[in-house]
Amino acid sequence: MRVPDGALDQVREEGFALVEGFLAPDELKLAQQALWLHFPKPEDYFADPARHAEYARSQFAGVEEFPYRSWDLNRLAFHPDLVDAAERYLGTTELHLYKVELWAKYAGASNYDQPLHRDYGSHSLVVPRHDGRYQQLTTFIFLSDVTEEDGPTRIVPFGRGKDVPFSPLYLEFGARADDEVSAVGTAGSLLVYRTDILHRGSDLTGAGHARFSLLVDFQARGTTWGGKMAWPKQAPHRWAKLMPQCTVRERDLFGFPRPGDEYWNEQTLADVAARYPGMDMTPYRQTGPWRR
């Protein structure tokens, strides 16, 4: 669904918003089925947690970086309504999709509690500006219900946390607990928050509970000091499958050279086509500036 203007206004004013029913039921169902290409189903995990000891290594052990084994998950990273919301929020169509992570958490595998922090610490070499320029938008697409027992993200609304200086990055455990709001919502919800907002992961307290979410973050293209991952480093065989499936605009979000870019010549057109069999190179043959 289209993210309502009111939700984006809430992000501007309070620093976060939760949009219920963001994914259509069929989109959610397909993405949930694709999760099991990457993670054990909760019933399998809890039948024998010792068999899945890798999830006990750290609270981040269940993070898998983009791209994934299924189009049904991959497409959510550039879901048209998500891109539209990022464009409207950041006030530009010149977007850079700078992070995608799929995160599975299983109750008891690890303690998922975190101290309050702001995401600029791992998304930027500098600090956010108070006037809101150069913002980054972080999002969680809930692929399972998130109740109080499923380790909801705990967020300190902007008005309650703005007096806390940007450094040090981490607050002491328990600090500002009375100011926290839990981001609870049903599967298919979208949580949006800014990288200058104090928040933290919390532990899963419900026995047998698991939480699955897709994290997708945007900034304006050209913010050279921001980012979190380098796309070329990720699983080349998965890109080989994904690239031909994407539109020019979807590739553009990852920083792929645009039609009309000086990068393209007869050699690169031929060799990129060989690297990504099945990719329609016609748009990249055009000369002159690219119009979306």
Ligand SMILES: O=C(O)CCC(=O)C(=O)O
């Ligand atoms: O998983 C969550 O709810 C929040 C995680 C988080 O804030 C982080 O890892 O920086």
